[in-house]
């Protein structure tokens with residue numbers, strides 16, 4: 001398989017960082033932006049002042065707003081928000097080269113339908129093989145070339161390994177997996193628990209409480225993920241435990257930041273993208289329909305919907321009946 005040319009759809013923080021990843025791995029990388037001002041800044045100054053201000057990017061990254069660039073791609077990386085995929089893809093799909101492989105990097109579950117994003121992509125691009133890249137990776141770290149490791153899942157070990165090789169470099173290491181459902185659900189659900197961890201810190205409940213929350217969140221995440229088709233061991237890896245840990249422990253995470261603001265009683269309108277807000281709504285419906293116990297997820301949903309105050313949500317979790325840990 002030829003992997004020379006990578007087109008990244010989405011000129012935001014993650015799309016820009018992933019174009020740097022591809023360029024560092026020796027690929028010809030182009031970002032397909034929606035906004036010509038972002039494309040111009042990337043091309044002329046190797047900068048993305050809107051989404052990654054202050055970071056000088058590799059100067060061999062191309063940028064355009066012309067979807068025709070997809071016609072020359074061997075690999076198309078999708079880096080636009082989860083809830084935008086269904087609307088964005090139909091305009092792009094006819095332009096994508098027939099043999100190109102798609103790698104989705106958005107983290108979420110479709111709100112209106114409960115569909116995994118891989119299903120949304122398969123419905124709109126049925127003839128293209130797809131993969132999922134997910135794991136503990138902040139765009140700012142990755143764009144700066146700081147060491148990062150992620151999971152890359154595809155149907156078939158050979159395909160996953162081939163894509164891992166195509167994107168890995170001395171600062172970015174991708175591990176192959178064949179468990180697309182496990183990698184996808186881990187990335188989507190960790191955002192919900194990052195909001196919950198942010199709430200705990202925003203309330204001033206401290207690091208011990210946060211560690212307890214993360215540990216119990218991990219139990220829930222594995223339970224929900226398994227019900228959505230993931231394999232248990234996948235959640236122990238970078239795209240599961242790794243990403244949960246990162247996102248629940250750093251204010252760099254937009255989901256954690258959203259939760260912290262909620263915990264501090266701030267107005268969250270207009271905050272940066274927090275994918276967990278949509279995911280918690282649909283995941284709570286999925287949990288209810290399958291009668292799965294997910295108290296942290298359900299409390300987070302009630303809190304986000306304004307049905308319960310942050311402090312009461314945490315107290316409700318602590319006052320549940322005493323039971324065995326496992």
Ligand SMILES: NC(=O)C1=CN([C@@H]2O[C@H](COP(=O)(O)OP(=O)(O)OC[C@H]3O[C@@H](n4cnc5c(N)ncnc54)[C@H](OP(=O)(O)O)[C@@H]3O)[C@@H](O)[C@H]2O)C=CC1
Pocket residue numbers: 009010011012013014015033034035038051079080081082084087088105106107108137138139140273275
């Ligand atoms: N940032 C990170 O550290 C990481 C992010 N991710 C995931 O990557 C995905 C994207 O996140 P991120 O890049 O950070 O988000 P940003 O908010 O930084 O950027 C979103 C980008 O998507 C573009 N976009 C939105 N809607 C459309 C559309 N309909 N068609 C084309 N482009 C569109 C925006 O364009 P415009 O500027 O024109 O609005 C913007 O360039 C999310 O699912 C996130 O969870 C995964 C790992 C790490």
Ligand SMILES: O=C(CO)COP(=O)(O)O
Pocket residue numbers: 107135136137138191194243246247252253254255256273274275
């Ligand atoms: O997914 C991420 C890190 O792996 C980015 O997290 P946020 O979307 O919460 O910023």
